[in-house]
Amino acid sequence: MSDALKISRRKLSDDVFDRLYAMLLNGDYTPGDHLPSERELMELFGVGRPAIREAMQSLERLGLVAIQHGQRPRVLAPTAEGLLSQIELTAMHMLSSSPQSLEHLKEARTFFELGMVARAARTAEEADIVRLEELVERQRHELNRDAGAFIKADMAFHQAIAETTGNPIFIAVSRAMLDWLAHFHTSMLHWKGNEHITLEEHGRILEAIRRHDEAGAVAEMRAHLERARALYVSEQT
Missing domain, CATH: 1.10.10.10 (Winged helix-like DNA-binding domain superfamily/Winged helix DNA-binding domain)
Incomplete structure (x- = not known):
């Protein structure tokens, strides 16, 4: 047989x-x-x-x-976060061995971020706005001081937008994608003037959310992510 x-x-x-x-x-x-x-x-x-x-x-x-x-x-x-943590090692291996998978992740992140910032602009309360303001100020404080702290504040800003949705799946997916992409964010990116651009873009996103301008928030986030996508490179390249 x-x-x-x-x-x-x-x-x-x-x-x-x-x-x-x-x-x-x-x-x-x-x-x-x-x-x-x-x-x-x-x-x-x-x-x-x-x-x-x-x-x-x-x-x-x-x-x-x-x-x-x-x-x-x-x-x-x-929990959604616990579920995603189970696949982290597999996800990182897939992303490091397949440039196409990394591009797919960038595309997925853009899809989620645009939807989340639209909801944030619709539903953000004063406490949410204050939290985003604090994170932008934290980034400004770390400008030209501590690249690692600047990146953490950058990621926290996007995570805070996800948290305004109140949806634990959105929050977990956002955190997982940011963590995975962080492995492909080289330190060289933060010594070429990109910090100032990031701060300006975050400020415009925040202002649109403050005005509850859904279309404006989506447009600002799209421009921000399209610029940022080119900066995520594999450490192996």
Whole structure:
């Protein structure tokens, strides 16, 4: 018989994982609940301790349970940020090995940023405006002083715009894309006058949001991102 047709035997831990995962999906255990002890699970599934521990470690890696020594595993509430953190290493490998993937990420970032700044212009409250003003001032303070701090304030400005949406998925996706792109943002970019341009562009975006000018905010953000896209380069090039 061809090896391709043979059915491989599954590990016991895979079967245990499937059953525990089904329990979580069915709502048998909800966030905050503690799962049964190792011994109870061994008796329930008729398997040994190694299978239980391997399955539990798989659940922990997925961010579905928290394991602390001497305590029963606790069910966690899945979050968008936790989900994206699971694929970070794979994403970074894909981006570093495929220039096309990096271009796709830039395009996706533009798509999200334009939608988020439009909502920010519609719904931003005074506290949101104050937060954005503080971040622009932080960037201005770091101008020609600390390139790393300037970049962090830059990213925080865009993250703050995402946070005005109140949508945890938008917020998590924005943070993940900014973090991934940061790996391709070389220090050379911040010694060629780009800091002043960035500050001016952020100021115009902020002013449009302050006026609740949705079209203006989108136009300013588009111009800002189109200029910035050319500055994100692979460290391998």
